[in-house]
Amino acid sequence: MxxxxxxxxxxxxxxxxxxxSMLLIVLMFGVLYFMMIRPQMKRAKEHKAMIEALQxxxxxxxxxxxxxxxxxxxxxxxxxxxAQGVEMVLQRSAVQVVLPKxxxxxx
Numbered sequence: 419m420x421x422x423x424x425x426x427x428x429x430x431x432x433x434x435x436x437x438x439s440m441l442l443i444v445l446m447f448g449v450l451y452f453m454m455i456r457p458q459m460k461r462a463k464e465h466k467a468m469i470e471a472l473q474x475x476x477x478x479x480x481x482x483x484x485x486x487x488x489x490x491x492x493x494x495x496x497x498x499x500x501a502q503g504v505e506m507v508l509q510r511s512a513v514q515v516v517l518p519k520x521x522x523x524x525x
Contacts, residue, residue, distance in 0.1 A: 469510050472496065477517040480508055485522055 472478070476488045478498065486498030489505060496513060498506050501524075 468516055469513060472510065472513065472516070475519075477519065477522045478513045479515040479517065481512045481514050484508075485517075487522060 472488060472491055474488055474491055477485070478488060478496075479485055480498070484498065484500060484506065486500040486506065488496055489499040490497035491510075494510060496508050496510050498508060500506055
């Protein structure tokens with residue numbers, strides 16, 4: 419008269435998947451490290467070395483796209499000459515690219 423109870427079968431949920439799931443997580447972390455974290459750390463290291471090597475007379479591009487020649491430099495700030503007699507003070511970290519000498523002709 420009454421329907422008997424239905425029991426879940428073991429085939430619906432895999433048993434003993436601990437090693438495989440742990441291996442998958444480790445593999446995903448490895449791919450994340452080599453595709454995202456490592457290149458970003460390398461780029462940051464190169465930028466830091468470039469910032470520390472700045473010298474008076476270097477031609478640079480700032481993060482905002484301003485081109486200029488380094489006229490003064492101290493520990494945390496750089497003064498750029500962007501035109502004849504026009505200078506701007508920027509943080510050293512705002513410098514994005516050091517250009518080859520002679521790139522800026524009009525200053």
